Amino acid sequence: MKKGRFWITPDPYHNDDNIQIGREVKISCQVEATPPEELIFSWLKNGRPLRSSERMVITQTDPDVAPGTTNLDIIDLKFTDFGTYTCVASLKNGGIPEISIDVNISSTTVPPNLTVPREKSPLVTQEGDTVDLQCLVSGKPKPIILWSRSDKEAPMPDGNMLSESYDGVLRIVNVSREMTGTYRCQTSQYNGFNVKPREATVELIVQCK
Known part of the structure; x- marks a missing residue:
């Protein structure tokens, strides 16, 4: 696996560059691996495991993005959603140290x-x-x-x-x-x-x- 990268989409459905309360925020995380199908992703918020829910939607097989990419969609952003989100990538068969990427979402994220x-x-x-x-x-x-x-x-x-x-x-x-x-x-x-x-x-x- 190679070092990962991330990007923040402030609101996929509005032409706005800023993160806003009440809107959607998408965090994408990408890691290069061969083969990419062997990648397993997990998400943490402030160090605690995060599971997909109605408001926190985790996807790993988005056809619109490159292989080796996982997305976390935060629907209807609230103040309580501010924090550090960590994307952790590992391979199914193990043997290689996992890669983790921290992304901070807060009122100062600009x-x-x-x-x-x-x-x-x-x-x-x-x-x-x-x-x-x-x-x-x-x-x-x-x-x-x-x-x-x-x-x-x-x-x-x-x-x-x-x-x-x-x-x-x-x-x-x-x-x-x-x-x-x-x-x-x-x-x-x-x-x-x-x-x-x-x-x-x-x-x-x-x-x-």
Whole structure:
């Protein structure tokens, strides 16, 4: 099994980015395993086992999601539902340590926001320098940031099309003039809110020495 990830859908039936009392909240948990059919999931709330009920609906075989995914739907959210929900994944035949993922739902759980400091774009540097592109990300939980080139056919400096950042910073070592251009940062739905991605751009200008 590989490390799992989660995402929170504030309300699958309304176009709203915030968690609201009286609405539905869906917590999804995904773990990669081979074969995924061997995965067994269980849920805890504040460390205590949680069973599926009319208001707490647990599903593991949703045809609309990828294999290895379990959902917890909290219907008609109440203040008493706030707490830490833990998704625990294990294999039927055992032999491999289980994976647990904690997701906190509270009044301070808020969707992400993304900005670029005014002095950080455009960013002018010289060939051979090390430069940090920065997007400020907030939100609880704080999402992973995905970096890419605005020119979708141009790879990132490391050769990949996407780069992940947990603090919103993309460090480029030994920059070259070919790296001049616009870089896009956007929020990932993983380990955060399953809402429309927040995006921002940083302009990088690399000059000859």
